[in-house]
Amino acid sequence: MIGFGNVGQAFAKLLISRRGWLRETYGLEVEVLAISTRTRGSLLPNMAIDLSQVLGMLEKGGTFRDSLPGYVDLSPIEILEACDANVMVELTTLNIGSGQPAIDHIRKALSRGMHVVTANKGPLAYAYDELSSLARSRGLQFRFEGTVMDGTPVFNLVERTLPGCEVEGVRGLLNSTSNYVLTEMSRGKSMEDVLSDAVRLGFAEADPSLDVDGWDAAAKITVLANVLMGAGSTPNEVDRAGIRGIDPESVRKAAASGMKYKLVASAEKAEGDVRTCVRPELVGPEDLFWSVDGRSSAITLKTDLMGEISVVEHDPSIMQTAYAIYSDLLLIAESLKAF
Amino acid sequence: MIGFGNVGQAFAKLLISRRGWLRETYGLEVEVLAISTRTRGSLLPNMAIDLSQVLGMLEKGGTFRDSLPGYVDLSPIEILEACDANVMVELTTLNIGSGQPAIDHIRKALSRGMHVVTANKGPLAYAYDELSSLARSRGLQFRFEGTVMDGTPVFNLVERTLPGCEVEGVRGLLNSTSNYVLTEMSRGKSMEDVLSDAVRLGFAEADPSLDVDGWDAAAKITVLANVLMGAGSTPNEVDRAGIRGIDPESVRKAAASGMKYKLVASAEKAEGDVRTCVRPELVGPEDLFWSVDGRSSAITLKTDLMGEISVVEHDPSIMQTAYAIYSDLLLIAESLKAF
Numbered sequence: 001m002i003g004f005g006n007v008g009q010a011f012a013k014l015l016i017s018r019r020g021w022l023r024e025t026y027g028l029e030v031e032v033l034a035i036s037t038r039t040r041g042s043l044l045p046n047m048a049i050d051l052s053q054v055l056g057m058l059e060k061g062g063t064f065r066d067s068l069p070g071y072v073d074l075s076p077i078e079i080l081e082a083c084d085a086n087v088m089v090e091l092t093t094l095n096i097g098s099g100q101p102a103i104d105h106i107r108k109a110l111s112r113g114m115h116v117v118t119a120n121k122g123p124l125a126y127a128y129d130e131l132s133s134l135a136r137s138r139g140l141q142f143r144f145e146g147t148v149m150d151g152t153p154v155f156n157l158v159e160r161t162l163p164g165c166e167v168e169g170v171r172g173l174l175n176s177t178s179n180y181v182l183t184e185m186s187r188g189k190s191m192e193d194v195l196s197d198a199v200r201l202g203f204a205e206a207d208p209s210l211d212v213d214g215w216d217a218a219a220k221i222t223v224l225a226n227v228l229m230g231a232g233s234t235p236n237e238v239d240r241a242g243i244r245g246i247d248p249e250s251v252r253k254a255a256a257s258g259m260k261y262k263l264v265a266s267a268e269k270a271e272g273d274v275r276t277c278v279r280p281e282l283v284g285p286e287d288l289f290w291s292v293d294g295r296s297s298a299i300t301l302k303t304d305l306m307g308e309i310s311v312v313e314h315d316p317s318i319m320q321t322a323y324a325i326y327s328d329l330l331l332i333a334e335s336l337k338a339f
Numbered sequence: 340m341i342g343f344g345n346v347g348q349a350f351a352k353l354l355i356s357r358r359g360w361l362r363e364t365y366g367l368e369v370e371v372l373a374i375s376t377r378t379r380g381s382l383l384p385n386m387a388i389d390l391s392q393v394l395g396m397l398e399k400g401g402t403f404r405d406s407l408p409g410y411v412d413l414s415p416i417e418i419l420e421a422c423d424a425n426v427m428v429e430l431t432t433l434n435i436g437s438g439q440p441a442i443d444h445i446r447k448a449l450s451r452g453m454h455v456v457t458a459n460k461g462p463l464a465y466a467y468d469e470l471s472s473l474a475r476s477r478g479l480q481f482r483f484e485g486t487v488m489d490g491t492p493v494f495n496l497v498e499r500t501l502p503g504c505e506v507e508g509v510r511g512l513l514n515s516t517s518n519y520v521l522t523e524m525s526r527g528k529s530m531e532d533v534l535s536d537a538v539r540l541g542f543a544e545a546d547p548s549l550d551v552d553g554w555d556a557a558a559k560i561t562v563l564a565n566v567l568m569g570a571g572s573t574p575n576e577v578d579r580a581g582i583r584g585i586d587p588e589s590v591r592k593a594a595a596s597g598m599k600y601k602l603v604a605s606a607e608k609a610e611g612d613v614r615t616c617v618r619p620e621l622v623g624p625e626d627l628f629w630s631v632d633g634r635s636s637a638i639t640l641k642t643d644l645m646g647e648i649s650v651v652e653h654d655p656s657i658m659q660t661a662y663a664i665y666s667d668l669l670l671i672a673e674s675l676k677a678f
Contacts, residue, residue: 014644018503025503151645153492153500160499161492163669164357164364165662285624288651292627300653305353305662306490308653312627314639316646323504323644330502 002076002105003091004037006202007119007146009058010322011089012051018326028333034083036076037064038092044079045070076101080108087332089325090118096215096235099126110134110142117328119146119321121219125235128226141332144227146324148174148220149297152313156331158228158301165303167228169268172299173292174220176316177204177211178243178263182280183293185251186260191243203295214242214263214278221265221276228301229267231274239277246280254282262289268302288312341375341415341444342430345541346458346485348397349661350428351390357665367672373422375415376403377431383418384409415440419447426671428664429457435554435574438465449473449481456667458485458660460555463562464574471566480671483566485663487513487559488636491652495670497567497640504642506567508607511638512631513559515655516543516550517582517602521619522632524590525599530582542634553581553602553617560604560615567640568606570613580618593621601628607641627651 001008015030022028031048041064043049049070057068064071072079080088088109092102099122106123109116116135118124123131124147135142148154149172158167173179177198184194195212198204210216218238225231243263254261264281267274283290288310292298300310313320340347354369361367370387380403382388388409396407403410411418419427427448431441438461445455445462455474457463462470463486474481487493488511497506512518516537523533534551537543549555557577564570582602593600603620606613622629627649631637639649652659 021503152648153496156500157492157496161495161666163666163673164360165666286630286632288627288630291625291630293625305658305665307655307659309491310649310651310653312649312651314647314649319644320646326644327500327502327504334502 001032001034001089001091002036002079003093003120004035004040005091005093006318007321007325008035008089008091009055010318011091011325012055014319014322014326016051026330026333028330030329033085034079035064036074036079040064042072042074042079043068043070044072044074044082076105077108080105080112080114085114087329088114088116089329090116090120090123091325092120094120094122094210094216094219096122096210096219099123103127103131106131106142107134110138110140113138113140115141115143115332117143117325117332119144119324121147121216121223124223124226125219128223129232141335143328143331144223145328146321147223149299149311149313150316150320151323151327152297152311152320154224154299154311155227156327157311162303162306165305167301167303169266169302170221170224170228170299171264171266171302172221172224173262173289173297174265174299175211175214175217175263176295176297177208178214178217179293179297180295181212182243182246182251182261182263185246185248186255188248190248191246212242212244214240217263217265217278218276221267221278225267225274225276229269229274231267231276233274233276237276239275239279241279243280259284260290262292264289340371340373340428340430341418342432342459343374343376343379344430344432345657346660346664347374347428347430348394349657350430350664351394353658353661353665355390365669365672367669369668372424373418374403375413375418379403381411381413381418382407382409383411383413383421415444416447419444419451419453424453426668427453427455428668429455429459429462430664431459433459433461433549433555433558435461435549435558438462442466442470445470445481446473449477449479452477452479454480454482454671456482456664456671458483458663460486460558460562463565464558467562467565468571480674482667482670483562484667485660486562488638488650488652489655489659490662490666491636491650491659493563493638493650494566495666496650501642501645504644506640506642508605508641509560509563509567509638510603510605510641511560511563512601512628512636513604513638514550514553514556514602515634515636516547517553517556518632518636519634520551521582521585521590521600521602524585524587525594527587529587530585551581551583553579556581556602556604556617557615560606560617564606564613564615568608568613570606570615572613572615576615578614578616578618582619585619598623599629601631603628
């Protein structure tokens, strides 16, 4: 595991709670062999890491150096070179400008013969074609369900349940913080108050620019366009506007006429190219997105053979992101069994 | 292919149009070896059937006896005994009282070593446990995505993209004719007029009881409960009320207060059992289902690890049912390749 923040810790808790079930139902024993963190040092014992011990230590505010077995002062790349895991789980934080160093972590893991699971949008937004080719050429799996809408099936939906179907367009509410802010503003709060609440509750970053300026949504629509529509694009190519310019008066006026502002991300084919866009739109109640409030998110896929289908995630917590990693890991385990 | 009505013919057209793509992308050659119909006789030539010829004949109002090669006067069971196909596609019409004779067709196909794809709810509503055990014991696939919400991923979604997740409850708008009738009534039409329009347009049965009395929705929620929640129940155990009792005055009143009637089918765990229910409910615009109008349908799955997710199918046509068969067939082809 490269990165062990909120998502990594939630995933570790999920692994612990499902250990018996995994053994009985899948015949699967999941052992974490190494954990690399940016601020706490890294662990690389020559045995499975005791996740409960690690989580307990972190809860008490401790660092890895204190008393955990296998403490090492190695970089993520050095950890990947020294470790013989089957799977690398990449959970470092998003670098919206380049996707690094996560791209390097994934390159290294694949070149070392590890399958890769990530919830980090950066590598998909900046290097999807390269990394997926590398994985394919090595017969390895590269899974990333958690990059968009947490563990809600989007990429796995298209790959595993819509065979032979081409995605021609995508439209979604992909940034839950923006959606939460707009919902609370429609109830009379100011954007500043809502954002500071969100930071306090732990689901928005201290720097809200990624969310309110549409960068997070831009990264996600880029990932969708790259993976589902072969766009080969980056977040910089998204025609992007966030919610920062929306004032309380506009929200009130919209509400008075039964409308809501939503931050809509979209991708569509146009003249042999894929055009991506993030911008606030006014939607009425006849639009599916009208009812998708708060931290919920939604996506509509326009396909050639199956027409339009939508998927909605209702009121997610960190557990749904942890499930994304968990489900990708199980899909890898299943495929290894099948061959 | 057992049954060759609207869905079977749409599937045949899809197969013809994708033949080149299937060959190039999947290395897959799909040949239809036999077609059995209730009223037009059957075809069992000792070669692949020319689907274009069959469709052309039917368009001109002809029957199989006229001039098609391989005409035989055999029952579906006799066809299955005489034919050596890899896959049987069951598309006979729903028998809401027993699921027969489709159950016998599927039993026979599985016992002859054929994988099975069906869009027929009956066998799943009356004999899911038996048929799925039989398939498993023979190492065969039994796929039925088309039984609920056409080709929209529901069963394949849970099976293939939500590993390790348990479904704890289901709530859906599953009968498109009822939804269409309620939508049109809210625009001032009478139920009788809407139904006769629907019959004329070819998407409702001449006998509307299956739809307006909630039997179709009851069959579907039974299938969902059986497959996703291990209910082992039948449509007769559903607490069922259809839309027949809803008068124009009630619909008008609801609309005046911003509400809509929707025929909601649900399944939930209760005291070690699964309780299934179909009944009209009043929903407001904050409910996702409010915006799901006309022939669209929707389902919300409540799960243990992924919280609540919904899937919506927008304005389907017969092509989306054909895609259900097609996608199940491709999933079978993929799994045969993998082993």
